[in-house]
Amino acid sequence: MSSHVTAQEMAAYVDGGTGVDFWALEVHLEKCAGCRDDLAKAAAPSLDPLLSGAHTAIRAQVATGPAPVPRRRVRVLAQRWTVWSLMPWTLTTAVALVAATVLDQAFPLRPSLVLLLAPVAPLSGLAAAWSARADPAWETISGTARFGLELLLGRTLVVLATVVAFLGLTGLYLGRSPVMWLLPCLAFTSATLLLGGFVGVERAALGLGLGWLAVVVAPALVTAQLPVLVGGSSAALIWGLTALGLGAAALLRASDHQQSRGQ
Known part of the structure; x- marks a missing residue:
């Protein structure tokens, strides 16, 4: 892959879809800082629900879990x-x-x-x-x-x-x-x-x-x-x-x- 990753290829890579050469794209990402930044921006919306769910689960465990054991x-x-x-x-x-x-x-x-x-x-x-x-x-x-x-x-x-x-x-x-x-x-x-x-x-x-x-x-x-x-x-x-x-x-x-x- 000689040119930069297109928006369509980036979206397909984030969604795990077809129509993109994953190996060639990942090789390009290792060398191109600009495309890595674009990947981070493209992946951010899809990660928000996951991070939000993890945050909610952790807060629930802290609220309902056992209290910390004091150390002597x-x-x-x-x-x-x-x-x-x-x-x-x-x-x-x-x-x-x-x-x-x-x-x-x-x-x-x-x-x-x-x-x-x-x-x-x-x-x-x-x-x-x-x-x-x-x-x-x-x-x-x-x-x-x-x-x-x-x-x-x-x-x-x-x-x-x-x-x-x-x-x-x-x-x-x-x-x-x-x-x-x-x-x-x-x-x-x-x-x-x-x-x-x-x-x-x-x-x-x-x-x-x-x-x-x-x-x-x-x-x-x-x-x-x-x-x-x-x-x-x-x-x-x-x-x-x-x-x-x-x-x-x-x-x-x-x-x-x-x-x-x-x-």
Whole structure:
């Protein structure tokens, strides 16, 4: 079809009648914006009854249907700040801390696994909370106004609250000072947020976790000696300053998370 669609051909196409080459007409419509505009005008009158009927049906359903079910505030906050996909990672962290507590209790002369694992305990949850593969609603969430640093900080607080609760129970049971596991935990969380703005939170959590296990945890288990960085008298001051510095740097570089969406 070299010329534009005539009024008769357009009417036949809209009505689904005969006497027109539908395939050739549709090929022409794909290339001709003017004819597409004419098609929209020609189809508008025939669509009015359909749209009007749909509008009436929807209004009737709204008027006679059940009232909206109010959602409880606790449930709304839970859905806003966390996702159910975090549950497996939370259970994994809990099982790891329970196993570490049992081993610490059974082998008191060996290096404390609770203190060794405390710094990296929240990292798996952070990776899952900001992973496109772990969140089934990622595509929907990524298009919302809250996507970015605000959502990341909210989920980070949920992960930290969960991990700190488990560490608090295990530390209380073993008689460990909260400072020795809380400050390293905060330092690694801040480091993950800071590096996550450049390489993605998932990659940052994986790199920091594997690095800590290879450089600190594995040698401690081999030598049967707790590193000074974990159990020394000056460790608390070092971890406190580190957590403060990394936290401030993460806040100063907060805009990096807006630029690295979806990493």
